[in-house]
């Protein structure tokens with residue numbers, strides 16, 4: 001037991017319980033593990049438990065003289081030990097550990113799924129993003145938010161700033177607003193961004209993309 005667990009959880013009764021159960025198994029009787037006793041006074045006091053322990057040949061304070069199983073030498077300190085009931089924590093590292101390289105994507109956003117059960121990715125949320133911005137780790141942000149997530153090639157019309165498309169019939173890129181493919185360049189953006197632009201357009205809000213030289217491939 002970690003001693004740091006006692007002040008915050010206030011489970012001093014656990015120590016008395018341990019002492020009581022050690023006396024209990026050695027004399028063959030049930031002991032009460034209550035820290036504050038019972039109204040009728042049937043609870044075993046530490047003094048009574050100590051008497052039992054000494055009678056059964058143990059130290060009165062519940063500590064034992066231990067030999068090292070590695071060297072065979074006696075340990076320098078006496079160890080407080082005895083049988084105790086405890087509840088196992090449900091959350092185990094082995095059940096939770098999860099790594100991800102590639103995996104399934106959600107059809108709508110083309111972003112990786114979440115949760116271990118769905119073989120999901122490890123989300124870089126807005127707080128993580130804020131840390132990366134603070135560090136100035138722009139290449140890592142680019143990798144996590146684009147390359148490892150949902151990279152997508154779009155055709156952007158320089159004339160009107162809207163998204164164009166590749167026409168397989170005409171074998172060229174074309175802007176359906178300007179009806180030409182003269183000033184179209186390709187760029188990369190997250191598929192979710194392309195989706196947002198189109199969803200906004202469906203609500204009569206038109207985002208226009210103004211390129212810099214670096215945006216044009």
Ligand SMILES: [Zn+2]
Pocket residue numbers: 157158159160161162175176177178179
């Ligand atoms: Zn256009």
